[in-house]
Amino acid sequence: MKWMPMVAGLALSWSLSVSAQADNSTEQLTVEPVIVPEFIDIAHRGASGYLPEHSQAATVMAHALGADYIEQDVQLSRDGKAVVLHDAQLDAVTNVAEVFPERHRPDGSYYVVDFTLNHLKQLSLTPRRNSDGAARYPQRFQNNQVDFKIQTLAESLNLIQELNRVRNKNTGVYIEVKAARWYRDQDYDPLAVVMNVLSKNGYSDQQQATPIYLQSFDPETLRRVKREFHCDFPLVQLIADNAWGETPIDYDALRTYAGLESLTSYVDHVGLWIGHVLKEVKDGQPVWTDVLTNAEKVGLKVHVYTLRSDQLPQGVESLKQLRGWLKEAGVQGVFSDFPDQK
Numbered sequence: 001m002k003w004m005p006m007v008a009g010l011a012l013s014w015s016l017s018v019s020a021q022a023d024n025s026t027e028q029l030t031v032e033p034v035i036v037p038e039f040i041d042i043a044h045r046g047a048s049g050y051l052p053e054h055s056q057a058a059t060v061m062a063h064a065l066g067a068d069y070i071e072q073d074v075q076l077s078r079d080g081k082a083v084v085l086h087d088a089q090l091d092a093v094t095n096v097a098e099v100f101p102e103r104h105r106p107d108g109s110y111y112v113v114d115f116t117l118n119h120l121k122q123l124s125l126t127p128r129r130n131s132d133g134a135a136r137y138p139q140r141f142q143n144n145q146v147d148f149k150i151q152t153l154a155e156s157l158n159l160i161q162e163l164n165r166v167r168n169k170n171t172g173v174y175i176e177v178k179a180a181r182w183y184r185d186q187d188y189d190p191l192a193v194v195m196n197v198l199s200k201n202g203y204s205d206q207q208q209a210t211p212i213y214l215q216s217f218d219p220e221t222l223r224r225v226k227r228e229f230h231c232d233f234p235l236v237q238l239i240a241d242n243a244w245g246e247t248p249i250d251y252d253a254l255r256t257y258a259g260l261e262s263l264t265s266y267v268d269h270v271g272l273w274i275g276h277v278l279k280e281v282k283d284g285q286p287v288w289t290d291v292l293t294n295a296e297k298v299g300l301k302v303h304v305y306t307l308r309s310d311q312l313p314q315g316v317e318s319l320k321q322l323r324g325w326l327k328e329a330g331v332q333g334v335f336s337d338f339p340d341q342k
Contacts, residue, residue, distance in 0.1 A: 035170070036068075036211060040333035041323075041342065042174050043067035044306050045086060049337035051141050052125045053093065054084045055148035059156060063163045067339040069172040069213065072156050074194055075112040076183060077120055082153035082193050085112055088179050092130075094123040094150070113186065120150050137310055153194065157201045161209050172211030176238070180221040181247055191221050195229050205232055215271055217246040223266045236303060237263050238271040257294040269301045269332075274313065277304055277326070281315025286325045296330060305335035 046058030047065055054073065062070045073086040090096040090110040096103070097110065099122055104110045112120070125148040128136040135142060151159075157173060164171055175194060183190045194214075202209030215236035216222050222235045239254050240246040253259045255276060263270060272291060279287045295302050304326055309319040316322045319341040323334055 036172075038332070039327050040068040040303075041066070041339050042069045042071055042303065042333055042335045043339040044071055044335040044337050045073065046070055047337075047339060049137075049140060049308065049310070052127055052148050053086060054151065055125050056151055056155075056159060057148060059151070059159055060163065062339055063160065063167070063169070063171055065340040067171060068333075069174040069211065070156075070160060071174045071176065071335065072153060073176045073178050074153055074190060075178055076188050076190055076193060077115060077117045078113055079116045080188065080193060081117040082190070082197050083112065083117065083120060084151040084153055084156050086178070088112055088182065090115070090123065092128050092136075093125055095126055095144075096123055099123055113183070113188065117152065123150060124148060125150060137308075139310055153197045154201055157197070157209070161202070164210060170211065172213070174213045174215065177214065177216045177218070177221050180216060180218040191224055195225070195231070203233075205230070213269070217249075219249070219263075219266070226266070234269060235267040236269040236271045237267045238305075239273070239276070241273060241275070255291050255294075257297065260291075260294050260300055261298040263300060264298055268299070269303060270295055271303050271305055271335075274304055274307065274322075277302075277331075278313055278316075278322075281313070284315075286329070288329055292329055292331070301332040302330075303333040303335065304331050307334050307336040307338070309338050309341055 043062030043065070045053035046055065047061035047067075048054070048058055051058040051061055059070055072084045074082050075085045075088060077083055085093070087093065088111055090112055100110070100115070100119070103114060105114070124144075126144055127140060127142050130136055153175070160171055160173060163169065177190050177194055180190055203212060213234045213236055214222070214225060215238050217238045217240050219237060222237060225231055225233060225235060240251050242251050254263065255272075260270065272295075276291060277289060279289045281287070292302060307319050307322055312319065312322065319336065319338055323336070323342060326334055
């Protein structure tokens with residue numbers, strides 16, 4: 001099924017939806033200002049240090065633990081639905097090999113985009129495994145008898161909005177558009193799908209159901225948010241390590257002063273890996289790389305990923321200590337698998 005012809009239609013749908021909201025609610029709608037804390041704690045894939053990543057249970061727990069934002073990574077199903085999963089493959093976090101043993105590609109992997117939403121809903125989320133089947137984080141939740149289901153993006157947004165209502169909170173959403181170039185090579189447009197879901201669930205220039213960030217490793221995806229969808233959500237350019245193969249972009253160059261300065265034409269936030277921020281711990285104190293200073297000089301706010309108490313950098317005693325150091329260094333937010341460890 002081909003989805004690229006829908007791009008213009010979805011962009012138009014977004015514009016019409018926004019216009020209709022403005023036309024129909026000029027008198028009734030009171031837009032409350034979005035107040036973002038000076039330093040934010042982002043629940044990385046929900047409270048993924050305690051429950052399977054991106055499960056509804058992990059979302060609820062992150063909300064209860066007081067995260068300022070809860071992250072949603074977005075992949076697409078075969079029928080073009082936005083689902084909340086980190087990997088383009090299902091192998092490491094579901095029981096797909098048991099339910100659909102013959103549905104893998106020649107490389108042996110089971111890809112999200114090869115399954116309809118109906119089929120994805122037949123799977124159970126599991127604790128993350130390595131390629132050899134061993135638990136990635138053996139001290140975390142490991143009970144495969146508990147049935148966790150894959151969420152759609154719409155379901156996750158609605159869950160957080162309802163939790164905000166009943167708990168009188170203002171927890172935000174932090175959405176990553178995953179593998180945009182890879183999907184476009186297969187005639188899908190994940191950004192258009194995400195923007196369509198957002199427009200149907202209370203997010204526009206006129207109104208935001210919750211605070212929101214959009215992030216991506218792909219610069220063109222972020223540029224399109226304003227160019228095609230005319231939307232002014234806060235945008236975050238994620239910077240990877242070149243060895244990860246996220247995109248053909250030279251991320252080493254982006255971390256230089258000139259590279260960071262170039263980002264200011266379309267974003268005001270940058271997402272940096274902790275391994276590119278913390279050089280070492282010497283005599284009990286952090287030694288930072290120059291990327292934080294350079295980001296501050298060009299006016300970019302920094303969110304750092306990912307803090308894990310069971311995978312701390314050498315010399316760091318606790319997640320709380322690392323978080324405190326980053327806050328003192330001028331970082332504006334951190335992604336953490338354990339959002340309660342502050």
